[in-house]
Amino acid sequence: MSVSxxxxxxxxxxxxxxxxxxxxxxxxxxxxEFASDEFDxxxxxxxxxxxxxxxxxxxxxxxxxxxxxxRKISSLKAYYSFLLKSEQISASPLAKHKALKTQKKVxxxxxxxxxxxxxxxxxxxxxxxxxxxxxxVELLYTTGxxxxxxxxxxxxxxxxxxxxxxxxxKRNKExxxxxxxxxxxxxxxxxxxxxxxxxxxxxEFLFLTKSGLKIYETLVYRTINKYFSLVSPKVKKSxxxxxxxxxxxxxxxxxxxxxxxxxxxxSSLASTQVYTHNSIAELKKVHLNAHPRNKKP
Numbered sequence: 145m146s147v148s149x150x151x152x153x154x155x156x157x158x159x160x161x162x163x164x165x166x167x168x169x170x171x172x173x174x175x176x177e178f179a180s181d182e183f184d185x186x187x188x189x190x191x192x193x194x195x196x197x198x199x200x201x202x203x204x205x206x207x208x209x210x211x212x213x214x215r216k217i218s219s220l221k222a223y224y225s226f227l228l229k230s231e232q233i234s235a236s237p238l239a240k241h242k243a244l245k246t247q248k249k250v251x252x253x254x255x256x257x258x259x260x261x262x263x264x265x266x267x268x269x270x271x272x273x274x275x276x277x278x279x280x281v282e283l284l285y286t287t288g289x290x291x292x293x294x295x296x297x298x299x300x301x302x303x304x305x306x307x308x309x310x311x312x313x314k315r316n317k318e319x320x321x322x323x324x325x326x327x328x329x330x331x332x333x334x335x336x337x338x339x340x341x342x343x344x345x346x347x348e349f350l351f352l353t354k355s356g357l358k359i360y361e362t363l364v365y366r367t368i369n370k371y372f373s374l375v376s377p378k379v380k381k382s383x384x385x386x387x388x389x390x391x392x393x394x395x396x397x398x399x400x401x402x403x404x405x406x407x408x409x410x411s412s413l414a415s416t417q418v419y420t421h422n423s424i425a426e427l428k429k430v431h432l433n434a435h436p437r438n439k440k441p
Contacts, residue, residue: 146189147172150226159316161292163361171219175199189227193237196220200244210244217241252378253389259285261375268371272341272354275334277367280351282330284368284383287311287321288390288408291364291383297350302331313409321407391416 151169154160160168172188178199179185185195196217203213217238224236254262262281268274283294293311301310307323323331338344338352346358353359364383372381391404405416 146187146227146232147176147223149230150223153226154222161314163292167215168219168222171216172223174216175220178202188223189233191237193241196237196241204244210246214243214246217243251380251385251388253385253392254372254376254378256393258372258376259389259393262371266371266374272337275330275337276351276359277371279327279330279334280364280367281371281386282327283309284386285390286324286327288387288394289321290387290409291361293409294364294383295351295359295361298348299335299350300348302350304328304331311409317409319406319409 147169150172151165154165154168175196176188179188179191179195182198182202183191183195185191200213200217203216204210208216221236221238221241224233224238227233228236263278263285268278280294283289284291287309289311290313293313296312297309301312302323303309307325307328308320309323311319311321313319341352341354341356343356344352345356346352347356349358351359353363368383368386369381372378378385387408391408394404394407395401401413401416405413408416410416
């Protein structure tokens with residue numbers, strides 16, 4: 145009962161996305177199964193840290209990365225915090241837990257040259273899917289929106305007159321992002337072809353498959369990976385790297401951190417600051433090349 149109440153709390157009070165809630169449910173279910181099989185625990189409300197520690201060891205021995213283990217423990221921590229808040233337990237078994245050490249995740253953005261090649265040189269095709277895929281790339285790069293946000297975009301969210309798009313972000317928080325003339329021009333071409341689809345089942349949504357259904361997150365990932373594999377040797381090619389690229393290129397061109405924070409939909413500057421290391425590297429290069437005190441060989 146406690147787990148179902150927790151899931152309802154995440155859904156209705158915290159407004160977490162369906163994807164996030166599924167991850168929490170899966171993590172808690174995995175731990176519950178482990179506690180039951182290994183220690184004959186009937187309810188995870190009654191476990192102590194020793195059992196959780198054994199689960200951590202079990203996960204690491206299975207080859208699960210420290211980052212993934214930390215995410216699973218974070219799900220448990222949230223669950224026990226909920227039990228504390230609702231006075232179902234008097235202390236969390238994870239109160240003194242310290243996260244496993246992880247290597248710093250390095251995400252290399254695409255260069256401006258790579259972005260120019262994708263948008264101006266790569267042939268996407270003149271059919272519906274070609275126009276759609278190119279608009280997906282364009283929107284992700286020129287707005288910095290998340291993949292899940294792009295999938296949920298509706299036709300009514302884009303105001304063609306003002307050139308503004310409304311995005312529904314995490315916790316159902318709305319933000320408004322201006323669109324470039326090039327994006328609007330691409331949008332016009334896509335919408336014209338979209339209107340010719342025979343069965344627009346999910347007609348309210350902006351991006352559809354050729355069958356008229358709303359696109360899905362895996363399709364977006366495959367689209368980005370497919371086209372960027374043609375121009376970039378980078379190992380990771382994903383929608384999130386395009387979001388990273390958007391922020392990095394704006395900062396490199398002089399945008400202030402607060403503005404980028406608002407465009408990305410971050411709740412704090414700390415989240416946005418992860419994108420600044422590339423900007424600092426760019427500034428360092430400019431400084432070294434331009435300053436008269438730097439003696440060139």
